[in-house]
Amino acid sequence: xxxxSKKQNWIQDAIKRKGAFTQKAERAGMTVAxxxxxxxxxxxxxxxxxxxxxxxAKTLRGFKKA
Numbered sequence: 001x002x003x004x005s006k007k008q009n010w011i012q013d014a015i016k017r018k019g020a021f022t023q024k025a026e027r028a029g030m031t032v033a034x035x036x037x038x039x040x041x042x043x044x045x046x047x048x049x050x051x052x053x054x055x056x057a058k059t060l061r062g063f064k065k066a
Contacts, residue, residue: 014056020053021056024053032057036058037054038054
């Protein structure tokens with residue numbers, strides 16, 4: 001049973017720095033969606049952490065439709 005509860009809370013575990021990606025996007029003059037699309041590309045010149053945050057933002061954006 002412990003394993004199934006861990007699967008349900010993966011989003012809370014994945015978000016380490018709440019609001020950090022949003023602040024980065026706003027400082028760059030973009031929305032979160034625009035920043036996620038731009039910074040998740042392979043050729044983007046951003047840190048590894050920012051790329052991970054961008055990929056997570058794109059993943060979580062998909063849940064909003066459901």
